[in-house]
């Protein structure tokens with residue numbers, strides 16, 4: 447329940463505290479400092495950046511910032527401000543500082559998906575109690591407006607499915623591997639250089655960052671509370687150059703896909719590398735761009751597309767939230783709280799209906815194909831396409847079989863893969879990747 451704000455005198459100047467001056471924070475500071483009069487006009491009062499909390503006063507930054515604004519005393523800065531923008535990342539001390547601001551009745555803007563996907567409920571409760579907004583448009587899909595459309599524009603509809611590419615770093619890596627044949631490590635280094643990756647890029651490549659975003663979006667879309675622990679998550683570290691090449695040859699592209707969908711047990715949330723047909727709109731999402739599809743009962747299918755990462759692009763989302771929060775401080779009005787009334791639960795992967803692509807290395811003997819087909823039939827899984835080729839390393843005793851299945855229950859697909867591994871003539875089962883819309 448959102449508290450009714452007390453009647454307080456609007457500040458004559460809106461004082462902003464910025465925590466963090468990294469890729470995003472530095473761009474937020476630069477924009478606020480360079481465009482003061484425009485922010486004042488949009489907010490309805492002068493805006494003053496009163497300080498920037500950093501860890502190291504002498505560190506080199508992507509943007510030169512006035513030394514006088516830098517401080518290592520984040521708590522004092524929070525106390526001195528009307529609005530707090532948190533762009534340091536991580537759980538602590540970010541959580542304590544945000545709570546300090548909210549308990550002090552100050553609106554908070556954050557891009558910290560790792561924190562919100564774990565402690566969003568606690569932070570939102572604190573914001574609701576104080577009657578101030580907690581805004582985090584930047585936390586999901588960077589510059590793309592998706593959090594607010596989900597909270598506002600779609601609040602009168604029933605969302606059934608949210609699906610998309612929600613991590614710029616992994617999309618950049620997979621796209622580079624697909625289009626230029628780049629090595630994984632080189633593409634990751636470029637993504638870091640370009641300011642797309644998290645401070646610890648493990649969060650990107652292991653899928654945790656996309657999983658955090660999936661949990662945040664699903665909480666809003668399904669009016670429930672999900673955390674990152676509710677998301678079945680596989681990253682892209684197991685995706686090889688051979689997988690990318692094989693997918694390309696078969697007319698697919700591999701993307702790290704996040705899917706949140708209603709199912710019999712509640713809502714299934716998953717992040718997995720997924721093969722997508724080249725003609726699918728998601729296949730055309732290149733570089734660090736993101737795209738999110740929303741399927742809603744009345745609205746039908748909606749697509750949100752744009753820059754999913756990068757300092758300046760993400761600063762746009764942060765500053766949009768800032769203007770909205772500051773305007774409310776000046777003009778008054780209730781803060782909008784989250785609405786988790788539906789209380790749907792996270793459903794297991796077992797009954798999710800999905801398709802698999804599977805690559806088998808087999809001994810080239812009579813009856814092998816029939817036996818493989820039998821394993822699929824025994825598990826109630828239907829084969830969509832099957833292609834047998836010579837073994838890539840030219841071994842005349844072996845051949846390679848690539849299969850794509852029709853949709854089946856995930857547990858049946860997993861059991862099929864296990865049974866294939868047991869066959870005496872199967873040397874290797876590789877390239878097990880989900881496929882979107884194969885049938």
Ligand SMILES: NC(=O)C1=CN([C@@H]2O[C@H](COP(=O)(O)OP(=O)(O)OC[C@H]3O[C@@H](n4cnc5c(N)ncnc54)[C@H](O)[C@@H]3O)[C@@H](O)[C@H]2O)C=CC1
Nearest residue numbers: 466467468469470500501533534535557558645755756760
């Ligand atoms: N880079 C991007 O494209 C996007 C980033 N985000 C999120 O925005 C936040 C910031 O991201 P980046 O700017 O890329 O990270 P970054 O690592 O470039 O910047 C974070 C800055 O905060 C500082 N910092 C860390 N702990 C601190 C502390 N305790 N006190 C003071 N300063 C501290 C670091 O020294 C660093 O300069 C993160 O939560 C990230 O997940 C969200 C969307 C996109």
Ligand SMILES: N[C@@H](CC=O)C(=O)O
Nearest residue numbers: 613614615643644755
């Ligand atoms: N590391 C993230 C940054 C934006 O959220 C990404 O690559 O998408």
Ligand code: NA
Nearest residue numbers: 583586588590
């Ligand atoms: Na966004």
